[in-house]
Amino acid sequence: MSNSKPLSARLGVYLQSQDREAIMRLARQARSFPARQDIARENAPETIIRILTEGMACRYKMMPGGRRAITGYVLPGDFCDLGVFVSGRSGACIASLTPCRVAEIPLALMTELLARPGVLRALFEMAVAEAAILREWLANMGQELSEQRVAHLICEMRKRMEAAGMAQDGELHLPLTQEELGESVGISTVHVNRVLQRLKADGLIQLHGRTVTIPDLARLETFAEFEPGYLEPHAAALPAG
Amino acid sequence: MSNSKPLSARLGVYLQSQDREAIMRLARQARSFPARQDIARENAPETIIRILTEGMACRYKMMPGGRRAITGYVLPGDFCDLGVFVSGRSGACIASLTPCRVAEIPLALMTELLARPGVLRALFEMAVAEAAILREWLANMGQELSEQRVAHLICEMRKRMEAAGMAQDGELHLPLTQEELGESVGISTVHVNRVLQRLKADGLIQLHGRTVTIPDLARLETFAEFEPGYLEPHAAALPAG
DNA sequence: CGTAAAATTGATCTGTCTCAACGTGGGTGG
């Protein structure tokens, strides 16, 4: 909430400011990427770990047959791929959706920081948070109505982007192609279009270009069966044990 | 591979034996559950963390409307819910699929062990591994043919169960109801039945009760587009950095 | 044995995909 820099939106949630600054000091360079360009390739050996500092990106997997599956979105302050810490390889492809800025930290330097208990703890908590989002996406995919699936994605992104200072008052710029929306919820591009029109017709969302306006958030969340608890891992934390 | 006790199958992969034994010494009790009973309820405050030591369980989420979505399987040596470390609450419902034995470790005691760098590191790696499986499930759900989805689940479970010493020679006892299979891959019970029959007819699997025999593993994995890399987070690890 | 849960089969219906065409807007170069 009181983060001075948006670049540390998520890092700021999980890390003490001293640890966060220590990490950012290690950043070798801040690379820039234009929109819709690969930032990392799946399974490539990596000697750096990446933190997105500006823009928005997605994780995806190419399926044999040419289909693409988007498995998550990366917002400023997120690590692009926590798996690099474990395997030294990227576990997924990362692509920019908007022009992006990415801080690159040599894995070797980062390893020293892991001695700080707070840093490793934060990585663990971020991995758990990521798994929670993935579980929710998975449950969402099983949903019968694709209207609900799309609505659910909008609800989630609204909440995450608002927390990152990228949205407010139920208005958010979702820099997603309808094709990318479809790759996220598992429906075809053509069908995304019709689904969006129905959501508009039902007054659940408004669209101006790629800017989504949510006239009645409670109604949309009810319709989407969106329960935001999974996005707030700390909210329910107990004092001691 | 050389684990003396199956109960530490996964713990053994990520933890030094000394740390693993230190954890198991903290186990207050080993509770037993009959098949198909809830082990943990979603969002309940927890003062213990659970490790499955025998049997098989699943994580699931109840959807409004009564539908159930299975989001993962828990094998011996797995933590039932890593999220408890972060929030002090269970992040999902856990249900036994077979008779189960569960070690319960007071969260307060476990917290002390987190001072050991190897333990926290192992938790992090397990969370990353879980996320990798979830990403794969998510991509799998987007797959057009439900035959592929079911086949993919079988391939994954074969590999995981074999690593846990619960399967060998392409033969595994999958203690899943066809309904539960459907809840895992997002198709109806009736359709699961027809899909299984087609897989049998194509010679990709054989079924005797709930025992699956895979006559030609390579063929099944090709058909399922199963790439096991995501299950081996360490396999690709680099020496130092 | 008998009863409930699980598996199987058939018929029908619908959500979503595919193919194909057409509209549109914003950026680029002439």
Added chain:
DNA sequence: CCACCCACGTTGAGACAGATCAATTTTACG
């Protein structure tokens, strides 16, 4: 500054995977 162009969005028609409803058979278990 206009015109072109290409990616993106929109619309329609037909096909099909998978859902649903409804019986019936088989298996597991007390």
